[in-house]
Amino acid sequence: MQLLTDITSGDWLLARVGDWARVGGVAGTGFEAYARLLHPVPARLEDLSVTDEWGMHPVLEETRWQWSQVAERVGATMHPLVQWNRLADIHQGVDFDDGWRVGQTQEGYFDLDLLGALTEHLAAATRSPGDLVAGIWTGWGELSGHGWSVYVEEGRGLRGWLARRVWRNEMDASHRWSVAPEVRAAAARGPWLEWPEREMLPFATSTAELADPTWAEHAGIGVQPGLSGISPQLLWPTDRAWVVASEIDWDSTVVAGPRSLVDVVLADERFEAFEVREDDDLTYEGDTINPPRGD
Template identity: 70%
Template sequence: MQLMTDVSCGDWLLERVGGWGRVGGVAGTGFEAYARILHPVPATRVDLSITDEWGGHPVLEESRWTWSQAAGRQGLTMHPLVQWNRLADLDYGVDFADGWQFGQTREGYFDLDLLAALTEHLAPATTTPEHLVAGIWNGWGELTGSGRALYAIEGSRLWAWLTRRRLQREAERQQRESLRPEIRLAAEHGPHLEWPGREMILFATSCDELSDPSWAEGAGLGLQPGFPPSISPQLLWPADRSWVVASEIDWDSTIVAGPRSLIDAVLADERLEAFEVDADADLSWEGDLVNPPRAGWSAGS
């Protein structure tokens, strides 16, 4: 992934920005068809028969659930504009009587293994699969060296504090080494693609590169070794402008915009939980008009 200093290559897409909170507002208008891919949810199964001194339970199993699994267990309805705030409590998730628990979706991050799967459909849908532009939001703390890992250490208070401090300093050193200086400067000073409300750093990449889920490890994005990747492109398009992939930082779904054949392939891929939408579809938190709001929740809370 190579840093780009000429951001004018994104001007064509800026001219097609749609309304706020709408599909076209994050992926651009005027494409033949659109698909919405839902970001999967981390889930754990705990042993409810054992409770520790803090009220927690030992974890027996970890998994990744689809939204359909979460909805089905609660008798809720899946549909193209479903919102996670109607399927789970945004603070506490949902706990089930058999010990399964799920928490929150990942906003602004499309799992890199799913992005790799998506490239299988993106590559044949463009004449320029080796010439892609990736836009990454400059607000991620990793890009400026301000991202931090948190450590939970058991033991005496002094020993735990000293251990956390040592681990934190080592993590910060590793992060500094993994962040390319030119990317840090670009994050802080530009040039940026001035997407509405989002400043983007642009990179040159390819379908081949993104087809390997480990690409981020050597991209110089300031990721902390030993921790799962936390950054994926917010915008992605090929030089021939045939499609766009968009992961808005405040959304827990990714939009694919492009030709009918591409969208049909995305919708048919069982690895991707996807629904067809249109450019005017409302994907704000209030966009789910099928499932009722959860008790005590409002968009302003």
């Protein structure tokens, strides 16, 4: 992945921006078809029969669920514009009596293994799979050194303070090494791809690179192995055949392109995907079928 200084590569798409919070406002208007891919949620199974001294239950299993698994349990309806806050509490997810606890969705982030799976279809739908542009939001903390938030507890008093100080110094050094100098400078001062209300850095990449779920750890964008990562907010090939968009405020990713591409994405069981239209509402109010479960 290489930082691009020519931000005019996105001018064609900027000219096709639709209304805010609509599918076309996220991925651009004028494409033949659109698919909405729901971001899966973290889930863990706890043994409710055992409680430690801190009131915590041991974790028996950790995985991720599709939204439909939650909808089935809470009696909600799945449909193309379903919203997570209609399925679970907007702040904490949902807990079930059998020990399963489902967390929150991750907005603006499409799991990199799913992105890698998606590249199989994307590569076949363009004449330039080796020549893509990825737009990454400049607000990601990893680009400025604030992306990690791990708490280390090594005792109280001076010993604990020293342990945390050493850990922070190590993380600072590791982060300085993992962010390319030109990326750090561009994140702070530009030039940026000026998507409405979203300043982005453009990078050159390929479907082959993105097929590897570990690509972000080697891209010079501050992603640390084992910690939360970054996914592109915009992605398109130079032949402009399609666009993949993960708006930073929404917990779904939009694939816009030819009918044939959208059809294979909808048919791929690795994704929880629905067909949508370019003027569909992606906000919480877009789900007019399920009532909110919590504020």
